[in-house]
Amino acid sequence: MAYAGEAPKDSFRLSMLIYDTRYRSITIQIIVLILFGLFLSWIFNNIVQNLAAKDRGFSYDFLWNRAGYDISQRLIAYTNDDTHARAMLVGLLNTLLLAFFGCILATVIGVVAGVLRLSNNWLIGRLMTVYVEVTRNVPVLLWILLVYVVLSEAMPEPKDFKLTDAMIAAGEQPKAHMILGSIAITNRGTNIPEPLFDRSLGNIDLGIFLVSLDLLAIIAVLVGSFFAYRALSHRARALQEATGVRPVTWWKSLLIWLAPVVILLWALGFHLGYPQFKGFNFTGGITVAHAFTALLVALSLYTGAFIAEIVRAGIMAIPRGQTEAAYALGLRPGRTMSLVILPQALRVIIPPLISQYLNLTKNTSLAIAVSYMDLRGTLGGITLNQTGKELECMLLMMAIYLTISLIISGVMNIYNNAVKLKER
Amino acid sequence: MKKSVFIGTLALASALAGVAAADTVADVKARGQLICGTNPGLTGFAAPDANGNYQGFDVAICKAVAAAVLGDSNKVKYVPLTGETRFTALASGEVDVLVRNSTWTFSRDTDLKFDFVAVNYYDGQGFMVKKDLGVTSAKELDGATICIQTGTTTELNLADWFKANNIAYTPVNIADDAEGQRQLVAGACDAYTTDASGLAAARATMADPQNYIILPEIISKEPLGPVVRHGDNNWGDVVRWTYYALVAAEEYGITSANVDEIASTTQNPEIKRLLGMDADLGSFMGLDKEWAKRAIKQVGNYGEIFAANIGESTPIGLARGLNAQWTQGGLQYAPPFR
Numbered sequence: 045m046a047y048a049g050e051a052p053k054d055s056f057r058l059s060m061l062i063y064d065t066r067y068r069s070i071t072i073q074i075i076v077l078i079l080f081g082l083f084l085s086w087i088f089n090n091i092v093q094n095l096a097a098k099d100r101g102f103s104y105d106f107l108w109n110r111a112g113y114d115i116s117q118r119l120i121a122y123t124n125d126d127t128h129a130r131a132m133l134v135g136l137l138n139t140l141l142l143a144f145f146g147c148i149l150a151t152v153i154g155v156v157a158g159v160l161r162l163s164n165n166w167l168i169g170r171l172m173t174v175y176v177e178v179t180r181n182v183p184v185l186l187w188i189l190l191v192y193v194v195l196s197e198a199m200p201e202p203k204d205f206k207l208t209d210a211m212i213a214a215g216e217q218p219k220a221h222m223i224l225g226s227i228a229i230t231n232r233g234t235n236i237p238e239p240l241f242d243r244s245l246g247n248i249d250l251g252i253f254l255v256s257l258d259l260l261a262i263i264a265v266l267v268g269s270f271f272a273y274r275a276l277s278h279r280a281r282a283l284q285e286a287t288g289v290r291p292v293t294w295w296k297s298l299l300i301w302l303a304p305v306v307i308l309l310w311a312l313g314f315h316l317g318y319p320q321f322k323g324f325n326f327t328g329g330i331t332v333a334h335a336f337t338a339l340l341v342a343l344s345l346y347t348g349a350f351i352a353e354i355v356r357a358g359i360m361a362i363p364r365g366q367t368e369a370a371y372a373l374g375l376r377p378g379r380t381m382s383l384v385i386l387p388q389a390l391r392v393i394i395p396p397l398i399s400q401y402l403n404l405t406k407n408t409s410l411a412i413a414v415s416y417m418d419l420r421g422t423l424g425g426i427t428l429n430q431t432g433k434e435l436e437c438m439l440l441m442m443a444i445y446l447t448i449s450l451i452i453s454g455v456m457n458i459y460n461n462a463v464k465l466k467e468r
Numbered sequence: 469m470k471k472s473v474f475i476g477t478l479a480l481a482s483a484l485a486g487v488a489a490a491d492t493v494a495d496v497k498a499r500g501q502l503i504c505g506t507n508p509g510l511t512g513f514a515a516p517d518a519n520g521n522y523q524g525f526d527v528a529i530c531k532a533v534a535a536a537v538l539g540d541s542n543k544v545k546y547v548p549l550t551g552e553t554r555f556t557a558l559a560s561g562e563v564d565v566l567v568r569n570s571t572w573t574f575s576r577d578t579d580l581k582f583d584f585v586a587v588n589y590y591d592g593q594g595f596m597v598k599k600d601l602g603v604t605s606a607k608e609l610d611g612a613t614i615c616i617q618t619g620t621t622t623e624l625n626l627a628d629w630f631k632a633n634n635i636a637y638t639p640v641n642i643a644d645d646a647e648g649q650r651q652l653v654a655g656a657c658d659a660y661t662t663d664a665s666g667l668a669a670a671r672a673t674m675a676d677p678q679n680y681i682i683l684p685e686i687i688s689k690e691p692l693g694p695v696v697r698h699g700d701n702n703w704g705d706v707v708r709w710t711y712y713a714l715v716a717a718e719e720y721g722i723t724s725a726n727v728d729e730i731a732s733t734t735q736n737p738e739i740k741r742l743l744g745m746d747a748d749l750g751s752f753m754g755l756d757k758e759w760a761k762r763a764i765k766q767v768g769n770y771g772e773i774f775a776a777n778i779g780e781s782t783p784i785g786l787a788r789g790l791n792a793q794w795t796q797g798g799l800q801y802a803p804p805f806r
Contacts, residue, residue, distance in 0.1 A: 098559065098581055099698065112624045116638045124627040201655035203601075231656050232613055323611040324601075324658045325638065412618075415641045421618075425552060426641070429619035432580035434556050 091435070104440070106431045107132070113426050115417045117333050120253040128427045133252070135422030136444060142339055142418065143405040143448070149344035150404055151397075154351025159381070161356050172352065179349035185410050187346055192338035192414040199231040199334075205321045226318050228326055233333040235319035235326040242313025258312055265304045272300045335416035339408065347404040354396045358389035390463045398456040402449050409445070419444060492564055492696075492703035493537060493754045501543050504530035505563035508548035510645050512669040512778040512786075513569055522546045525777040526567040529588060529694050529711060532767040533565060536710045536759040541766040550644050552619035555580055558695060565707055566695040569663060571621040581698040585708035588693050588770075590790035590799050592686035593622050594664035596671060599679050601658060606685040610635040615648045615657035617641075622662055625688040645670060652680075659683075663690050665778065665786055672783035706753050709805075713760035716742055716802035717769035719793055724768040727761055742805045749805060760805075770800060 061071045107129040119137045161172035200220035222228040228235040245257035284290045319329030370380040411418040428437040506514040514524040531541035558566045572584035618641040652660040731743045740746040744757035792798025
């Protein structure tokens with residue numbers, strides 16, 4: 045009998061890097077990595093050489109120079125004497141404000157439209173189909189411009205609200221009236237009453253911006269109410285489980301939510317400051333520029349259409365048997381949806397929803413089309429132009445958008461881990 | 469093999485990264501076309517006509533340079549640029565020269581590394597409002613909403629001027645002239661501010677120009693002129709002296725109609741040098757003898773360009789004012805051709 049000898053001892057030859065399947069994939073990966081590294085170094089080298097050829101340095105010092113331009117929409121104090129860095133912060137906060145409200149509104153619109161699209165009512169179902177298909181198949185920039193132009197062309201000019209002595213003498217009425225005497229929608233923006241406090245607690249100066257102590261107090265009271273409400277419903281559930289009788293809680297919870305806030309507002313001397321027409325514009329109150337309204341409406345309608353499809357897909361992914369089982373247990377359709385279907389559907393919905401939030405946040409950079417001063421408008425627009433630091437501004441802006449997106453992604457992933465199927 | 473790929477990649481990378489020595493005259497000649505950055509649409513200065521060809525006061529400079537360098541004023545490719553994109557386009561080499569109502573300022577000249585080679589229009593910033601607003605002076609604009617083109621010097625002047633006069637305003641930052649006009653007409657702005665020449669041009673294109681007034685205050689100095697990149701001095705010279713050839717032509721009474729006649733009859737040595745009859749001035753800049761003659765013949769002298777595009781006989785109706793010849797009390801002054 046001849047036995048097969050020992051396997052020949054592996055002696056490494058260079059050709060094995062290509063012909064031996066054990067090494068080939070590693071070889072290819074290393075080559076690609078080297079080429080990629082060369083590509084990056086070429087780009088970097090190119091930038092350095094071109095900057096040198098233009099006699100331009102690379103520095104972020106300009107951020108600490110006086111900006112010199114004005115910004116009309118701002119959440120924190122800013123004048124043209126402040127630095128470019130502060131102008132950037134003003135723009136960043138405008139971006140975040142838009143993204144925050146946009147995500148909330150888009151989610152509400154999307155969930156409602158997605159559920160309604162599955163409605164058994166033929167008319168509602170078709171209407172939602174039309175909404176989804178029309179909205180998501182037209183570029184969002186066009187929606188933004190459309191909403192903005194409609195708002196700025198269709199609404200009356202501020203001076204149409206003016207009531208002069210001559211007009212009173214002649215018994216004439218102004219061409220336009222404020223809604224309920226407190227809200228004025230002009231072709232520039234929506235003027236709404238602002239909350240004012242007679243006995244204000246003042247502000248804390250955080251160095252970068254001021255924080256209203258009144259607002260902090262209100263938030264603290266609301267958080268307190270929340271915990272009280274949770275304790276109340278916890279007790280009610282315990283009682284129900286022990287005795288089978290659900291205690292009446294609605295008036296207690298109403299009291300818990302409302303009474304402390306009302307008392308606090310009264311203590312602070314809360315009242316509303318109404319917008320008044322003065323000179324050329326309304327003063328007093330809060331002016332929400334149409335640029336913001338147009339962006340918010342257009343972005344949320346657009347993203348809402350995508351979210352509607354995600355929600356519909358999520359619901360349809362839950363087997364029909366789940367609904368039937370819930371009905372068999374005697375649950376009504378509304379409770380079936382909220383207690384059985386949606387919690388399971390969320391597992392399917394959340395991951396694609398994250399990317400819709402990211403899309404909406406990044407789409408806020410279209411704000412410049414309607415003169416909304418977001419990050420792209422301040423840092424990537426006026427600052428870039430007045431200082432000529434294209435590379436620095438663009439890189440900084442990219443880094444900021446990347447950071448925002450990663451934060452949103454991270455937060456949503458935490459939520460996703462909370463709702464996803466727990467495998468034990 | 470890997471080694472040769474590596475070396476090849478390195479060689480390729482360094483070849484691509486290597487910055488070509490800046491010789492724009494040679495580039496333009498090799499390309500057979502001048503690439504000129506212009507305003508996307510400002511009637512009288514740079515706007516497409518009914519046939520889609522760019523015409524205007526700024527465009528004429530592009531045409532004159534093309535006539536001087538390439539011999540044909542039509543060999544120009546126009547790149548419409550907004551106030552925001554113009555300097556990036558010039559710095560990156562996307563355009564050879566930028567003639568877009570751009571104000572000569574210290575920081576643009578030094579920090580942005582550009583050269584403003586001449587001033588083809590001395591301007592200042594003004595305000596336009598609707599007549600029924602009842603305002604007669606810019607100082608009455610306290611609390612007004614003002615439309616302003618973003619990325620311009622006017623943006624900074626506006627902030628400075630309102631601050632100096634201790635009055636408030638709400639800025640609306642718009643991207644270009646057309647949007648500013650639309651917002652003013654719609655009443656979304658109380659006032660629109662830009663260079664006074666731009667306001668006149670904007671008013672000329674409106675359906676009801678009699679309902680708009682330009683306020684008397686001129687709040688800044690806006691010397692507008694053609695811009696080139698730092699570093700290619702010869703190209704800067706070509707653009708500068710082509711422009712001055714047009715100015716000198718007006719001073720000496722040379723027009724597009726009579727340039728050939730004058731060239732053959734004149735005894736004035738300065739005119740002879742300018743038109744290339746005597747000396748070969750063009751060769752100092754890498755051009756031929758008749759560079760200036762061609763520019764004048766094909767485009768006209770400074771006065772002709774002004775009258776045809778923005779002068780008093782046009783709807784824009786701008787007076788020469790500061791832009792008259794120095795002999796007429798203006799600031800347009802061509803250095804000697806010698």
